[in-house]
Amino acid sequence: MRMQSEPAYRRLVNPYVPMRVFSDDQVAAIHAAALTILENQGMKVLSRGARERLRVDGAVHDEAAQTVRLDRALVGHCLGTAPREITLYAASSEHDVPLSGRAVAFGPSSGAPNVSDLQRGRRAGTLADYEDGVRLCQSYDVVHLLGAFTEPQDVPPPLRQLAMMHAQLRLADKIPHTFCRGAAQINDCFELVRRAFGLSREQFRERPCTYTIINTNSPLVLDAPMADGIVEFALAGQVQMITPFTLSGAMAPVTLAGALTLAHAETLFGLSLAQVARPGAPVVYGSFTSNVDMKSGSPAFGTPEYVKAQFGAGQMARFLGLPWRSSNATGSNIPDAQGAYESQMSLWGALLGGSNFVLHAAGWMESGLTSSFEKFILDVEQLQMLAEVLQPLGGDGNGISHAYRPLLAGESPGDDADATLRANRVYRRALADYQTPARDPAVLEALDDYMRRRTDAGGSPPQT
Amino acid sequence: MRMQSEPAYRRLVNPYVPMRVFSDDQVAAIHAAALTILENQGMKVLSRGARERLRVDGAVHDEAAQTVRLDRALVGHCLGTAPREITLYAASSEHDVPLSGRAVAFGPSSGAPNVSDLQRGRRAGTLADYEDGVRLCQSYDVVHLLGAFTEPQDVPPPLRQLAMMHAQLRLADKIPHTFCRGAAQINDCFELVRRAFGLSREQFRERPCTYTIINTNSPLVLDAPMADGIVEFALAGQVQMITPFTLSGAMAPVTLAGALTLAHAETLFGLSLAQVARPGAPVVYGSFTSNVDMKSGSPAFGTPEYVKAQFGAGQMARFLGLPWRSSNATGSNIPDAQGAYESQMSLWGALLGGSNFVLHAAGWMESGLTSSFEKFILDVEQLQMLAEVLQPLGGDGNGISHAYRPLLAGESPGDDADATLRANRVYRRALADYQTPARDPAVLEALDDYMRRRTDAGGSPPQT
Numbered sequence: 047m048r049m050q051s052e053p054a055y056r057r058l059v060n061p062y063v064p065m066r067v068f069s070d071d072q073v074a075a076i077h078a079a080a081l082t083i084l085e086n087q088g089m090k091v092l093s094r095g096a097r098e099r100l101r102v103d104g105a106v107h108d109e110a111a112q113t114v115r116l117d118r119a120l121v122g123h124c125l126g127t128a129p130r131e132i133t134l135y136a137a138s139s140e141h142d143v144p145l146s147g148r149a150v151a152f153g154p155s156s157g158a159p160n161v162s163d164l165q166r167g168r169r170a171g172t173l174a175d176y177e178d179g180v181r182l183c184q185s186y187d188v189v190h191l192l193g194a195f196t197e198p199q200d201v202p203p204p205l206r207q208l209a210m211m212h213a214q215l216r217l218a219d220k221i222p223h224t225f226c227r228g229a230a231q232i233n234d235c236f237e238l239v240r241r242a243f244g245l246s247r248e249q250f251r252e253r254p255c256t257y258t259i260i261n262t263n264s265p266l267v268l269d270a271p272m273a274d275g276i277v278e279f280a281l282a283g284q285v286q287m288i289t290p291f292t293l294s295g296a297m298a299p300v301t302l303a304g305a306l307t308l309a310h311a312e313t314l315f316g317l318s319l320a321q322v323a324r325p326g327a328p329v330v331y332g333s334f335t336s337n338v339d340m341k342s343g344s345p346a347f348g349t350p351e352y353v354k355a356q357f358g359a360g361q362m363a364r365f366l367g368l369p370w371r372s373s374n375a376t377g378s379n380i381p382d383a384q385g386a387y388e389s390q391m392s393l394w395g396a397l398l399g400g401s402n403f404v405l406h407a408a409g410w411m412e413s414g415l416t417s418s419f420e421k422f423i424l425d426v427e428q429l430q431m432l433a434e435v436l437q438p439l440g441g442d443g444n445g446i447s448h449a450y451r452p453l454l455a456g457e458s459p460g461d462d463a464d465a466t467l468r469a470n471r472v473y474r475r476a477l478a479d480y481q482t483p484a485r486d487p488a489v490l491e492a493l494d495d496y497m498r499r500r501t502d503a504g505g506s507p508p509q510t
Numbered sequence: 511m512r513m514q515s516e517p518a519y520r521r522l523v524n525p526y527v528p529m530r531v532f533s534d535d536q537v538a539a540i541h542a543a544a545l546t547i548l549e550n551q552g553m554k555v556l557s558r559g560a561r562e563r564l565r566v567d568g569a570v571h572d573e574a575a576q577t578v579r580l581d582r583a584l585v586g587h588c589l590g591t592a593p594r595e596i597t598l599y600a601a602s603s604e605h606d607v608p609l610s611g612r613a614v615a616f617g618p619s620s621g622a623p624n625v626s627d628l629q630r631g632r633r634a635g636t637l638a639d640y641e642d643g644v645r646l647c648q649s650y651d652v653v654h655l656l657g658a659f660t661e662p663q664d665v666p667p668p669l670r671q672l673a674m675m676h677a678q679l680r681l682a683d684k685i686p687h688t689f690c691r692g693a694a695q696i697n698d699c700f701e702l703v704r705r706a707f708g709l710s711r712e713q714f715r716e717r718p719c720t721y722t723i724i725n726t727n728s729p730l731v732l733d734a735p736m737a738d739g740i741v742e743f744a745l746a747g748q749v750q751m752i753t754p755f756t757l758s759g760a761m762a763p764v765t766l767a768g769a770l771t772l773a774h775a776e777t778l779f780g781l782s783l784a785q786v787a788r789p790g791a792p793v794v795y796g797s798f799t800s801n802v803d804m805k806s807g808s809p810a811f812g813t814p815e816y817v818k819a820q821f822g823a824g825q826m827a828r829f830l831g832l833p834w835r836s837s838n839a840t841g842s843n844i845p846d847a848q849g850a851y852e853s854q855m856s857l858w859g860a861l862l863g864g865s866n867f868v869l870h871a872a873g874w875m876e877s878g879l880t881s882s883f884e885k886f887i888l889d890v891e892q893l894q895m896l897a898e899v900l901q902p903l904g905g906d907g908n909g910i911s912h913a914y915r916p917l918l919a920g921e922s923p924g925d926d927a928d929a930t931l932r933a934n935r936v937y938r939r940a941l942a943d944y945q946t947p948a949r950d951p952a953v954l955e956a957l958d959d960y961m962r963r964r965t966d967a968g969g970s971p972p973q974t
């Protein structure tokens with residue numbers, strides 16, 4: 047019988063043939079159309095430093111418009127140096143995360159300004175909430191990477207990233223997440239990670255052990271923190287997941303092919319900047335394409351259009367041979383049945399599309415405005431169920447010799463409490479039972495020392 | 511923008527390649543093992559009449575044990591006469607339902623003794639509840655067949671099937687469902703259907719227009735109403751879906767291959783009885799294999815094991831070339847997040863497994879003990895979303911030119927009500943707005959007349 051801690055979930059491999067919405071010809075046509083966009087329009091890059099990096103053959107600059115156009119030979123060359131095999135190395139090797147081939151990994155809801163639970167309601171996130179998010183990620187083997195569960199708004203912005211990274215490294219031993227809000231903050235985070243992992247600068251550059259999300263500003267704009275983040279992550283050899291957020295019918299064309307063409311062009315641009323900064327920089331192909339609700343005009347997630355966009359984006363990533371990141375998203379404002387079925391739609395879309403990494407896999411709610419503690423548990427239950435669906439039957443078809451033991455359905459037999467209420471009990475018990483992984487006191491002291499010095503210096507203001 | 515009534519959902523075709531859990535060799539081995547079971551053990555058949563039908567070459571009787579063993583040549587011959595193409599013909603041709611190839615159809619929760627809604631709670635079903643279930647099925651194009659939404663316990667058993675069939679034929683024009691509780695009741699239902707569809711007995715026998723579910727009594731028992739039902743449906747040329755209900759770890763082996771081997775053997779036996787009774791009788795391959803919860807010992811649904819069992823059962827049905835029926839099931843006692851994600855697991859398992867007909871697709875709850883009005887709407891939303899996922903993109907990849915308009919997410923913008931509460935509003939509005947399809951008054955009078963005569967005669971007691 048399987049227990050809450052389930053090492054079998056630490057390395058997931060997807061045995062199913064990915065779904066397709068495009069023919070091979072359509073995939074090639076989308077790629078060609080994206081190259082044409084990059085040649086004819088290029089992207090507006092709001093960082094002068096990043097633009098200067100792109101002073102290379104095949105790049106055409108218009109400094110007044112802040113645009114850089116890339117010819118297809120340059121993009122092709124950059125695709126040639128991007129690695130196909132990427133692994134994130136954790137402090138503890140049992141938490142290393144391969145991101146290539148048929149590997150599947152999950153990360154938590156990230157970037158939400160708010161958190162929510164049944165006792166305390168919806169409120170602005172704090173460092174205590176963030177730390178609870180880290181503890182929950184560490185508690186379940188099916189959550190492979192840490193993330194930015196909420197924005198701790200009780201910590202001043204110049205110290206916030208330091209506090210978040212310090213919490214990840216103190217409280218857990220899974221892969222930590224770094225935000226891109228300027229070179230100074232990024233390098234603060236890198237210094238903490240180096241100390242936690244005991245790596246020299248040279249060793250760190252050769253060993254991916256933290257990751258970030260690069261969001262373009264669709265259509266065809268790369269803002270300064272993101273452009274600089276691409277460069278900093280490339281130079282440091284750390285993993286960046288370049289993820290255009292395109293809503294068809296809003297900032298992107300209304301057709302699936304059109305929206306994915308735009309997203310593909312933006313990802314190729316970011317990848318090219320990374321490869322020019324450092325050939326061989328590890329880049330993950332990210333996608334986050336959905337539609338707007340036709341009635342309210344607000345973003346909709348977990349929709350049929352979202353599922354098909356995932357199938358299509360997965361085809362584009364495989365066309366390039368790159369690892370592919372997608373998301374578990376819902377527009378539901380509360381952790382109810384709608385949140386559950388929209389998340390299931392998103393998760394099946396991701397897995398059937400062949401996703402290697404699913405961000406926002408646990409806890410995402412309200413179109414990303416809120417991370418919910420109950421939703422985290424509801425999602426972990428679903429992730430564990432899907433992890434079981436991915437497990438091979440074995441050569442003799444012997445697939446029901448163990449039965450999955452649910453977190454919630456079996457939480458309290460005979461109990462008719464709403465699943466959300468049961469999830470509340472489960473998350474509070476997980477936090478009450480939490481045991482911080484053992485750490486070398488010298489490492490903890492080195493982290494504390496760095497934190498003290500940077501705090502005394504006032505931290506680093508975020509780049510905007 | 512799509513509306514509640516969506517003719518595009520009336521004919522669904524699954525464009526995706528079905529998932530597999532077994533190799534071709536494993537599929538062949540399961541089939542061979544099932545044939546060996548039928549040859550060596552056979553099935554216990556609790557109807558003498560049905561056993562007498564099986565006095566044919568290749569059948570070995572043990573009348574004391576009430577068992578009939580079938581050799582593989584006989585089963586092979588019967589597989590040869592079973593049709594691969596089956597269509598159910600409705601009163602209105604727009605509601606005809608093809609059940610073969612890549613066709614997909616959905617039917618409602620069936621057979622529940624209880625119904626539930628937020629205002630009235632959980633209670634024994636009545637004829638009024640049953641009629642509301644028929645109206646809801648008729649209201650949504652994504653529900654293709656009628657069913658036995660609840661058991662109307664305010665109608666005496668000898669008149670209950672008459673009342674249910676009369677309600678289906680008066681209130682709707684989709685495919686009606688018939689229960690198997692003895693030849694007398696079945697033939698009452700057939701007589702009503704003939705009158706509603708204006709068919710002579712001969713025409714009726716050549717035109718499948720009602721369906722039933724045959725459940726075996728695993729392991730390897732066929733009770734009298736089911737055995738006689740197989741014969742009656744075969745003789746009448748109406749559609750029977752032979753569905754062993756096997757819970758691995760309870761009445762079936764704990765391995766997936768073992769549980770599916772038993773189910774396959776039982777389905778082959780039922781199919782053989784039908785083909786001996788009338789070669790060419792339309793038989794659908796049904797499966798309902800799940801596992802028991804290891805903690806409580808109660809049946810569990812929508813589990814990872816259930817999904818894999820669906821993938822495997824779909825492979826077995828395709829191996830025989832028969833249409834395949836599966837189910838949308840959940841163990842949740844209320845229409846909450848657990849009910850939603852277990853149903854999504856079940857539905858994806860069915861569609862990815864290549865199911866042609868999904869029974870219990872809307873409204874099933876509490877392991878089948880209750881049909882819920884709110885769950886019906888929550889499920890219809892999910893069925894519509896999945897129906898959209900099945901829609902082709904079109905040759906130009908133009909897939910987001912319309913966006914799915916949700917029943918619930920868009921029900922009331924800015925409304926944070928729980929999805930279950932919103933589903934309650936939607937189902938009550940659907941019933942308030944319900945318009946009975948127009949019917950020839952002479953037909954209605956013929957139905958009333960038959961009902962009066964049978965009611966005056968006391969109806970037909972159910973066979974037990």
